[in-house]
Amino acid sequence: MSAASLPYTVLVLLVELAIGGLAMMTVFDARKQVTAGYVKAGALTVLPLAMLAAWTYLVIGRADEVQGYALASTWLRPFGIAFGAFLVIDCVHTIAAMREAHRLEVIAGTAGSVVGVAALVCLALWLGTPVWSTWGMFLSLLASAGVLGGSLMAMLWGHWYLTSGRLPKEPMEQMSIVLLGLISFQIVTVVLGVVFIPRSIPLGDGVFNGALSANPAFWLRVAVGLVFPLVVTVLAWKAATIRGMMSATGLLYIALGLLLAGEVLARGLLFTTGAAV
Secondary structure (H helix, E strand, O other): OOOOOHHHHHHHHHHHHHHHHHHHHHHHHHOOOOOHHHHHHHHHHHHHHHHHHHHHHHHOOOOOEEOOEEOOHHHHHHHHHHHHHHHHHHHHHHHHHHOOOHHHHHHHHHHHHHHHHHHHHHHHHHHOOOOOOHHHHHHHHHHHHHHHHHHHHHHHHHHHHHOOOOOOOHHHHHHHHHHHHHHHHHHHHHHHHHHOOOOOOOOOOOOOOOOHHHOHHHHHHHHHHHHHHHHHHHHHHHHHHOOOHHHHHHHHHHHHHHHHHHHHHHHHHHHHHOOOO
């Protein structure tokens, strides 16, 4: 990964964590499967991530390319507007969570998730010029937002569960199952990114730039960011079914770290090869 593309990678990760985290939390909050305290903790986790993403966006200048990686700069402002709207709604969600206004927090969380998806569309249009398809870029961002936000919120629920042994085990089981589905969806998007050739390769056709199969970073992305998290999440689900919540929480903590590492590798490969993997 080049130094020039690092701010863009940080922006993508923060945006995905914030949008995915709010969506995952809202799903279980709407079903009344989590406690008010957990929603407060989740809101206070997501909001700083969204604020950091907004700050990163503001310090990134308008550019048509990043060391050969073409950017559709006309979509920079629409993305900023969409994500700004997400941040405002997330602030409303956080205030509602602090006041334990359940109906308002669910409405705000749902609205924020919808606006967040719109922001991901604009982000895909901004970054997706070299990728085989702009919608392929969007699916990659959507899947990553799901796995990063989902693993973050599942791990946080595990920590919250450990504060009281009287909470039901079903939310942890279901969060693990949802995360498994999201990782499986991400595997599909990675396969698409491998099968379909990018429209342009930013750094040319060198062994470590053009050919994914010859790039060690790609195989690290697959092993560290997909295979290992899938196995670890299965183990977390198994642990949750027998109320081994401490083990499940630890495993989800590992899954989150692996998924974050995999996403960093994926975006590094994006800016060097044009492949949305």
